[in-house]
Amino acid sequence: MLDNHFKKEEFKKSVKENVKMLYRKTIEEATQEQVFQAVSLAVKDVIIDNWLLTQKQYEKDDPKIVYYLSMEFLMGRALGNNLINLCAYDEVKEALDELGFDLNVIEDQEPDPALGNGGLGRLAACFLDSLTTLGYCAYGCGIRYHYGLFKQKIEDGYQVEVPDNWLKNGYPFELRRPEYAKEVKFGGYVKVEYDPATGRNHFIQEGYQSVLAVPYDMPIVGYNNNVVNTLRIWDAEAINDFRLDLFDKGEYHKAVEQENLAKNIVEVLYPNDNHYAGKELRLKQQYFFISASIQEAIEKFKKTHSDLHDLPKKVAFQLNDTHPTMTVAELMRILVDEENLEWEDAWNITTQTCAYTNHTIMSEALEKWPIELFSRLLPRIYQIIEEINRRFLLEIQQKYPGNQEKIRKMAIIYDGQVKMAHLAIAGGHSVNGVARLHTEILKKQELKDFYEMYPDKFNNKTNGITQRRFLLHGNPLLASWVTEHIGAGWITDLSQLSKLKVYADDKKAQQEFMNIKYQNKVRLAKYILEHNGIEVNPNSIFDVQVKRLHEYKRQLMNILHVMYLYNKIKEHPEMPFYPRTFIFGAKAAAGYRRAKQTIKLINAVADVINNDKSINGKIKVVFIENYRVSNAEMIFAAADVSEQISTASKEASGTGNMKFMLNGAPTIGTMDGANVEIVEEVGAENAFIFGLSSDEVINYENNGGYDPMQYFNNDPDIRNVLMQLINGTYSNGDFNMFREIYDSLLNTNSSDKADTYFILADFKSYAAAQEKVEEAYRDEERWAKMALLNTACAGKFTSDRTIQQYVDEIWHLDKVVIGK
Ligand code: CBF
Known part of the structure; x- marks a missing residue:
C-alpha cells in the first residue's frame, strides 16, 4: 500500500516545505526536533486522507x-508506529537518509505520550491498534492530561519525579475539534x-x-488497510x-x-x-x-x-x-x-x-x-x-x-x-x-x-499485545527473520508464528535467532552505557524485570536473590557461575514509600556489586531510568529471561510477559495471571515455574498460618540476606536505610501482617528456578530452541485475538472495508 505521498521525492519535498512553513528555515538549518515536527506533519497529511475516507465509509455503512x-x-510514540502501519517505514527512512537525517534519531525527538500508568493504559492502546487493523469502528475516549506520567530521574539511587510536559513543543498528531x-x-x-x-x-x-x-482527536492507523479510527481525548x-x-x-x-x-x-x-x-x-x-x-x-x-x-x-x-x-x-x-x-x-x-x-x-x-x-x-x-x-x-x-x-x-x-x-x-x-x-x-x-x-x-478475555509495535517496530531484525521464514502473514495473523516450530531444532535457524538476540543485546548495552555509565557484557544472561514497581510484583524478591547470589560468589569464588546482568526498570507511584525504598535498594545493591572488582563482572545490576513504552520496545527485544514473579493470584494478567515471549525470552515466573496460559502454549519445559500456587496463597490469606519468621530462623541463606538489609552492607554502614523493608518481611516492628506477598515462602524455589535458568542457558542448543519456541508459541497473545473475542462475545461489531 504505497501511497503516492510516500514516493520518496514527493515526501522529501513535503518535509522541506513543512520546515519552511513552520520555522522559516531550510532543511539544512532545522534542528532534529523541527525535522520531527515537519516529518510528522507530512505523515499526518497522508493519514488525514485515510481518516476522511474512513469517516465516509462509516457514514455509508x-x-x-x-x-x-x-x-x-x-x-x-506515534511517528514510527504510524509509518509501520502505513507500510511506509522503509521508504521514509530512505528519504530521510537522503536528506541527511536518521529516522531513529528523528523518532527519538517525539515525547512519549504517557497518558497512562502501566498495563491497563497500554492495553487500551494495543486494543485501539487491533480494532483499527481488524476494521472495526471504534473510538478511544479519554483525557488530554497536560502532564502525563512523571518522568523518573534517579538521584543518589532514589526516584525523583519530574513533570512530563509532553505538549511543550506542540504534539503534531493531534487535532483540536472545538465544534464537538x-x-x-x-x-x-x-x-x-x-x-x-x-x-x-x-x-x-x-x-x-x-x-x-473540548476534544482533541488523534488518528489510530490500521495496518495496511486504510482504516483510521480516533482516539478522542478531552x-x-x-x-x-x-x-x-x-x-x-x-x-x-x-x-x-x-x-x-x-x-x-x-x-x-x-x-x-x-x-x-x-x-x-x-x-x-x-x-x-x-x-x-x-x-x-x-x-x-x-x-x-x-x-x-x-x-x-x-x-x-x-x-x-x-x-x-x-x-x-x-x-x-x-x-x-x-x-x-x-x-x-x-x-x-x-x-x-x-x-x-x-x-x-x-x-x-x-x-x-x-x-x-x-x-x-x-x-x-x-x-x-x-x-x-x-x-x-x-x-x-x-x-x-x-x-x-x-x-x-x-x-x-x-x-x-x-x-x-x-x-x-x-x-x-x-x-x-x-x-x-x-x-x-x-x-x-x-x-x-x-x-x-x-x-x-461473566466471561474471560485473556489480554493480548500488538505485534505491530512490539515486534515489527521494536525488533526489526527478528521481524525480518520471521518474515523470511514464514512470510509476512504474522503481522496481521499472529497464529502463523506456529509455523516457526519446525525450525526449533534447526541449527542454522537457532544460530540466526540467537545472533539476532545478541545484536539486540548489544543495542541495549550501548543504551545502558550511555544512560547509566555501566558497561555490561552482551554475552552475559540478560535477566529482565520491567514493569511498575509494586510490592505484589516482587521486585524485592528479585533483588534479594541477587544479594544471595553475590554472597554465594563471594563465599565460593571458584564456583561455576554464568555471568548475568540483572536489569530493572520501574516507576513507583510518587506517594508509595515502600516501592521507592525498593528502588533505592536496587540501586544500592547495584552500586556495591558493580564496583566489586573481585567478582570479575560476574553479576551486573542495572536500573534503567524512566522506563516507558519507547525504551521498553528495545528492552523486550534484548531480554534473555523474562521475570514474571508476582505473588500467585495478584497479577490479573500481565502483558509484559507476552511481549518478552514474543521476542524470544523464556519466562521465569509463578503460576499467576496470563503466565498460566503462556506455559500452556509453550510447554512447561520451556519456562521456569516456581512458587506457591494461587490456591495456596488464597488459602493462607483466608485461613492464616503463614509464618515468614520460620524461613528466617531455619534458612541461613535467607537470614544472611535479610541481615544485610540492616547491617549496613548496602548502605555505607547506615543501619536504618532499609530497616523498613526488613520489618515488612518479618514484622518485627509494625502492626501490619508480615511478608504480605510471600517472598520468603517463595524465595528458595525462586532460587532453584534461577539455577535451572543457568543450567539451560549453558546448553546453547537447548536455550536457542527454548527461545525460538517462545516466539513460535506466542500467537495466542496478540491483541487481535483478544479484540476478536470481545467483538464476537460482547460488542458484536460489523467489519468495515474502506473503499468497497
Ligand atoms: O489488564 C491489563 C493490566 O491491568 C493492570 O495493569 C491494572 O492496572 N489493573 C493489571 O495489574 C495487569 O495484570 C493487567 O495485565
Whole structure:
C-alpha cells in the first residue's frame, strides 16, 4: 500500500516545505526536533486522507461503534508506529537518509505520550491498534492530561519525579475539534419540577459550575488497510459566556472558581497503578470525560437514528476498569432527564450497552467514593445511583429473601460509600476478567456473590499485545527473520508464528535467532552505557524485570536473590557461575514509600556489586531510568529471561510477559495471571515455574498460618540476606536505610501482617528456578530452541485475538472495508 505521498521525492519535498512553513528555515538549518515536527506533519497529511475516507465509509455503512472508555491510554510514540502501519517505514527512512537525517534519531525527538500508568493504559492502546487493523469502528475516549506520567530521574539511587510536559513543543498528531465541545456540570443542587402535561417529574441541576470539554482527536492507523479510527481525548476550558454572565452579576468569585476548575481538572494524570487514592479531583476527572463522551455518543447516534431503543444495536460502551463506571449513571441521566424515557426503558438500554472489564483483585484498587463527596459534586448522578441501588436491592431481596448478608456484600451504596464495581456489574451486560485464572478468581472469590446472581454476565478475555509495535517496530531484525521464514502473514495473523516450530531444532535457524538476540543485546548495552555509565557484557544472561514497581510484583524478591547470589560468589569464588546482568526498570507511584525504598535498594545493591572488582563482572545490576513504552520496545527485544514473579493470584494478567515471549525470552515466573496460559502454549519445559500456587496463597490469606519468621530462623541463606538489609552492607554502614523493608518481611516492628506477598515462602524455589535458568542457558542448543519456541508459541497473545473475542462475545461489531 504505497501511497503516492510516500514516493520518496514527493515526501522529501513535503518535509522541506513543512520546515519552511513552520520555522522559516531550510532543511539544512532545522534542528532534529523541527525535522520531527515537519516529518510528522507530512505523515499526518497522508493519514488525514485515510481518516476522511474512513469517516465516509462509516457514514455509508453505519456500523456499530464501540466506545472504549478509559482514564488511561499509554500510547507510546506515534511517528514510527504510524509509518509501520502505513507500510511506509522503509521508504521514509530512505528519504530521510537522503536528506541527511536518521529516522531513529528523528523518532527519538517525539515525547512519549504517557497518558497512562502501566498495563491497563497500554492495553487500551494495543486494543485501539487491533480494532483499527481488524476494521472495526471504534473510538478511544479519554483525557488530554497536560502532564502525563512523571518522568523518573534517579538521584543518589532514589526516584525523583519530574513533570512530563509532553505538549511543550506542540504534539503534531493531534487535532483540536472545538465544534464537538460539550458542557459538563458539577455541584449545585437538583430542582424537581412536576410537569402536569406528561405527569412526570423533571430534574434540573441548578447553581452548578461548569466546564467546557473540548476534544482533541488523534488518528489510530490500521495496518495496511486504510482504516483510521480516533482516539478522542478531552481537554477542559472555561465556559466564557457563562463567566461573563457571572461577572455581570458581580459573582466574580464564582467566575474565578470556574476558571480554576477548568484549569485543574485535566492538569495531571494520577500516577497510581492498581491503587485508589480517593481524591476529589480524580472523581471530577472521571465525570468530566465520561459526561462529554456519552453526550457525544448519543448526539452522534441521534444524527442518523430516531429511536434510542436501538442504541444497543449501534453502540457499545466498554468500561476499562471501574474508573469510567459513571457511564451507567450518565447514560441513565441523558435517557431519563433529557430524552424523557421511562426508567425501565432507559435501564434496559443502558445495561445492554455497557460492559465492564475488571483488571485487578487488589483490594486497594477498589474504588469506593464517600457519598458526601459524591452527592456534593454530582447531585443528580448521585440521585440516579440511589435509585439504581434501591431497585438493585429489591432484586437481591427477591432472589435471596431475608438475606441481609447479600445486601451488605453487594449493595452499590453501603456504609456511606458508592461502590463503583458493584455499579458497573449491575449496570452492564458483561463482566470480564483479563486472563483465565483471574476470571476464575473473580468468579470464585472476589465477585462470588455477583457471579452467583448473574452467571451469564461473566466471561474471560485473556489480554493480548500488538505485534505491530512490539515486534515489527521494536525488533526489526527478528521481524525480518520471521518474515523470511514464514512470510509476512504474522503481522496481521499472529497464529502463523506456529509455523516457526519446525525450525526449533534447526541449527542454522537457532544460530540466526540467537545472533539476532545478541545484536539486540548489544543495542541495549550501548543504551545502558550511555544512560547509566555501566558497561555490561552482551554475552552475559540478560535477566529482565520491567514493569511498575509494586510490592505484589516482587521486585524485592528479585533483588534479594541477587544479594544471595553475590554472597554465594563471594563465599565460593571458584564456583561455576554464568555471568548475568540483572536489569530493572520501574516507576513507583510518587506517594508509595515502600516501592521507592525498593528502588533505592536496587540501586544500592547495584552500586556495591558493580564496583566489586573481585567478582570479575560476574553479576551486573542495572536500573534503567524512566522506563516507558519507547525504551521498553528495545528492552523486550534484548531480554534473555523474562521475570514474571508476582505473588500467585495478584497479577490479573500481565502483558509484559507476552511481549518478552514474543521476542524470544523464556519466562521465569509463578503460576499467576496470563503466565498460566503462556506455559500452556509453550510447554512447561520451556519456562521456569516456581512458587506457591494461587490456591495456596488464597488459602493462607483466608485461613492464616503463614509464618515468614520460620524461613528466617531455619534458612541461613535467607537470614544472611535479610541481615544485610540492616547491617549496613548496602548502605555505607547506615543501619536504618532499609530497616523498613526488613520489618515488612518479618514484622518485627509494625502492626501490619508480615511478608504480605510471600517472598520468603517463595524465595528458595525462586532460587532453584534461577539455577535451572543457568543450567539451560549453558546448553546453547537447548536455550536457542527454548527461545525460538517462545516466539513460535506466542500467537495466542496478540491483541487481535483478544479484540476478536470481545467483538464476537460482547460488542458484536460489523467489519468495515474502506473503499468497497
Ligand atoms: O489488564 C491489563 C493490566 O491491568 C493492570 O495493569 C491494572 O492496572 N489493573 C493489571 O495489574 C495487569 O495484570 C493487567 O495485565
